[in-house]
Amino acid sequence: MSDKDKFQLLVFDGDFSLPSIEPESIKSILYCTVTGVPIEVNTFNSYKTAFNKVPPVLIHKNLRFKDYEQIVAYLKTVNFNLDSELEPLERSECLAMTNLVQSKLKPVIEFNYWIEHRNSNELMNIWFMRSLPIPFNYYYTRHFRDRATDFMESLYPSETDTEIVKEYIQRAAIDCLSSLSARLGTEDYFYGKKPTSLDVTMYAYIAPFLKIPFPLNEMNNVISMWPNLVNLVKRIDSTYFPELPKGSKYLKFEDQAKTNDDDVSYAAIVILTISATTLMLGFAYTRGYLTGKMLN
Amino acid sequence: MTLVDKISLELGAQEPWPKDVKFFQPHEVEQVLLPDNANCLATQAFLKMCQLPYIVEPRPNAEAMSPTLKVPFIKAGRFVIAELEGIVQFVNGKGITLTEPLDSDQKSNMRAYMSLIHSVLEMAELYICWVDDETYNEVTTARNGSVYPWPLNHIQNRNKRSQVIKKLKTLGWYNKKLEDVYSEVETCCESLQTRLDGKRFFFEHGPTELDALVFGHLFTILTTPLPRSDLANIVRNYPSLIDLVKRIEKEYFKKAAQQ
Numbered sequence: 001m002s003d004k005d006k007f008q009l010l011v012f013d014g015d016f017s018l019p020s021i022e023p024e025s026i027k028s029i030l031y032c033t034v035t036g037v038p039i040e041v042n043t044f045n046s047y048k049t050a051f052n053k054v055p056p057v058l059i060h061k062n063l064r065f066k067d068y069e070q071i072v073a074y075l076k077t078v079n080f081n082l083d084s085e086l087e088p089l090e091r092s093e094c095l096a097m098t099n100l101v102q103s104k105l106k107p108v109i110e111f112n113y114w115i116e117h118r119n120s121n122e123l124m125n126i127w128f129m130r131s132l133p134i135p136f137n138y139y140y141t142r143h144f145r146d147r148a149t150d151f152m153e154s155l156y157p158s159e160t161d162t163e164i165v166k167e168y169i170q171r172a173a174i175d176c177l178s179s180l181s182a183r184l185g186t187e188d189y190f191y192g193k194k195p196t197s198l199d200v201t202m203y204a205y206i207a208p209f210l211k212i213p214f215p216l217n218e219m220n221n222v223i224s225m226w227p228n229l230v231n232l233v234k235r236i237d238s239t240y241f242p243e244l245p246k247g248s249k250y251l252k253f254e255d256q257a258k259t260n261d262d263d264v265s266y267a268a269i270v271i272l273t274i275s276a277t278t279l280m281l282g283f284a285y286t287r288g289y290l291t292g293k294m295l296n
Numbered sequence: 297m298t299l300v301d302k303i304s305l306e307l308g309a310q311e312p313w314p315k316d317v318k319f320f321q322p323h324e325v326e327q328v329l330l331p332d333n334a335n336c337l338a339t340q341a342f343l344k345m346c347q348l349p350y351i352v353e354p355r356p357n358a359e360a361m362s363p364t365l366k367v368p369f370i371k372a373g374r375f376v377i378a379e380l381e382g383i384v385q386f387v388n389g390k391g392i393t394l395t396e397p398l399d400s401d402q403k404s405n406m407r408a409y410m411s412l413i414h415s416v417l418e419m420a421e422l423y424i425c426w427v428d429d430e431t432y433n434e435v436t437t438a439r440n441g442s443v444y445p446w447p448l449n450h451i452q453n454r455n456k457r458s459q460v461i462k463k464l465k466t467l468g469w470y471n472k473k474l475e476d477v478y479s480e481v482e483t484c485c486e487s488l489q490t491r492l493d494g495k496r497f498f499f500e501h502g503p504t505e506l507d508a509l510v511f512g513h514l515f516t517i518l519t520t521p522l523p524r525s526d527l528a529n530i531v532r533n534y535p536s537l538i539d540l541v542k543r544i545e546k547e548y549f550k551k552a553a554q555q
Contacts, residue, residue: 067468092487096408103411147466154463158365179404 006040007032008059013043013131015251016211017237017244020056021127023109026204027068028056033240034195035080045131054143072197082197090191094198097183097190101198104176105205107155107169108219113208114148115162118215123251130250174222177206181226188235195236207233213248313390314373317350319343320358321368326442327356329435330520331421336368338512339380344548345503346392356443381410384505397501406506409491409498416484417513419469420477424527426460428474434523481530489534496543503544510537511544 009032011025019029032039044055058065058074065071075081083091114120128144129137152165159165180202184190190198209219210233223229237244284290321336322328328336343350350370355361362369362378369378377386387393395403425436440456441449464470469477488510497503498510514537517527532538 069468088490089493092490093405093408095483095487096405096412096491099415100404100408100411103415150462151466154459154466156364157459158363175407179400179407182400182404 006060007037008042009039010042010044010057010059011055013045013249014244015127015131015249016213017241017246018207018211019241019244021131021208021212022055023106023204023208024068025056026207027200028058028071030195030200030203030236030240031068031072031075031082031197032080034200035075035082037075037080045133047133054140082195082200085194086191086196094191094196097180098198098201100176100179101201101205104172105202107151108173109205109208110148110151111166111169112214112217112219114145115152116166116214116216119217120145122215123212127250170218170222173219177223177226177229181229184228184232186228189232199232199236202229203233203236207237311373311390313348313387313392315349317348318353318371319350319368320353320355320361320371322358323354323356323443327439329425329439330516330522331418331425332359332367333520334418334421334513334516335366335380336512337516338509339368339370339383341511341544341548342380342384342394342505342508343387345394345508346387348387348392380505380509394502394504398499398504402499406498406504409488409506410509412484412487413509413513415467416480417517419464419467420481420527421513421517422460423464423469423472423477424522424524426457427464427470428524430523432457478526478530481527482533485531485534485537489537492536492540494536497540507540507544511541514538514541515545 009028011020011029012022014020018026020026029039029041039058054066056068056071058071060074060078063074065074072082083094086094112119113124124144125141128141131137132140152162156165156168159168189195190202195203206223206229209217209223210230214220281290319340322332324333324336340350340352358367358369359365363376364378364382366379369376370383372386375386377383395406398406424431426432437449437453441453444452461470472480492498498506514531517531518538518541520528522528
């Protein structure tokens with residue numbers, strides 16, 4: 001490669017053995033890894049990086065590309081094209097299938113990340129609050145949640161009940177997954193022996209459900225119904241991300257705190273009871289309700 | 297859709313196609329906009345392909361009447377069903393289908409192309425109508441506001457514009473430039489042409505809802521006069537798609553007009 005400049009890719013940090021927590025970032029990382037772009041991945045978790053735009057951002061020779069589509073379009077112009085070996089008909093089908101995945105699985109991701117109350121309050125919110133520096137953590141959690149709400153509103157403008165919206169988007173996602181599974185069959189990847197942009201997109205939208213321990217994760221059970229899709233995710237993991245750490249990076253402390261909380265709770269109760277009783281007795285004594293005689 | 301609706305829809309589906317099905321859409325001549333017109337035409341083409349009779353009922357407030365707030369919608373007996381996908385499902389429930397000979401792989405292929413059209417052509421049409429200033433000022437405001445008295449027309453236009461912009465923002469289309477939109481449309485047409493591959497319809501056995509959807513969008517793009525004709529010019533570069541559009545128009549719309 002003649003370009004000596006490095007490609008810098010700025011993404012949200014990864015966790016739970018995902019390359020990144022956020023699907024758009026996952027797509028960008030995986031696309032670059034598979035095409036072999038010499039990237040330097042910077043995670044979006046310090047003040048130094050936080051002043052850039054919303055990840056994923058690709059920086060190359062003073063050029064900036066601010067989302068996955070732009071990144072892919074640029075990488076194609078510098079000869080990193082994932083779909084270059086496909087026949088025209090396959091390329092056309094790949095584009096259509098990628099659109100199908102994008103339009104049916106993105107809603108379900110956004111819903112589970114930010115609209116589902118338990119997931120968003122107990123997991124996503126805490127995760128982003130911890131991984132990003134102040135004040136960006138406030139800004140981004142807010143931003144993501146608003147974006148997801150807007151997304152649902154524009155998809156189903158006549159529905160206000162989240163349960164009904166959830167049913168709609170899950171049904172759409174299930175249809176899409178069964179199409180994907182039928183299309184994949186017993187092959188290693190959708191087209192031949194190498195992943196294409198379809199595999200990349202699919203991985204980014206399915207892997208989070210398989211790996212992130214959402215408090216409420218119905219999609220995990222749904223996806224498990226199609227073992228060939230689960231295997232595809234595992235195959236991509238072992239081929240392209242063999243060294244991802246297992247377990248959680250940011251939520252570990254919280255788990256410890258929780259167990260400690262359970263342990264100390266008895267002690268806390270005892271201390272509280274003793275201090276409350278002392279306080280009451282002391283009050284009664286000073287007011288003269290209790291006299292020295294009574295104590296004797 | 298709640299469970300009760302679903303059950304009643306399934307029970308009602310057993311009944312034959314009623315004779316007095318009404319097809320609601322905005323006024324075609326003075327009101328309707330590019331994306332809505334495309335969807336209405338696609339649904340009409342689908343119903344004609346299934347040889348199901350319907351009566352077109354233009355209403356100025358069709359959009360607000362629709363259960364999903366999107367046009368078109370039909371009223372068949374006791375049921376009101378909106379949008380092409382819903383109507384296709386409803387018709388399939390009555391045992392009428394255009395996709396009988398397709399296997400599940402082909403069906404998923406068809407669904408994929410339909411989602412491609414929805415997520416590229418429809419978004420591009422919305423972008424041209426509501427985000428591009430020239431088209432918005434010259435065409436969209438006049439047409440969308442035509443059914444409201446002053447000053448309500450301005451308020452309605454502004455409301456609708458902000459809604460559409462919100463939608464385009466969440467789907468990542470608002471930040472695109474006009475050239476990006478055109479190149480997306482080109483890629484989409486290119487891929488459709490490759491898929492069609494000179495055949496009569498997208499699938500060997502005959503027309504499907506995919507053909508209806510492609511017809512609806514491309515015919516509307518080709519025949520709607522706009523200050524920017526670039527979209528139509530892009531589509532004109534794909535002769536086999538134009539042939540498909542002409543063929544469907546001749547077979548399903550002209551014939552009906554002659555009768």
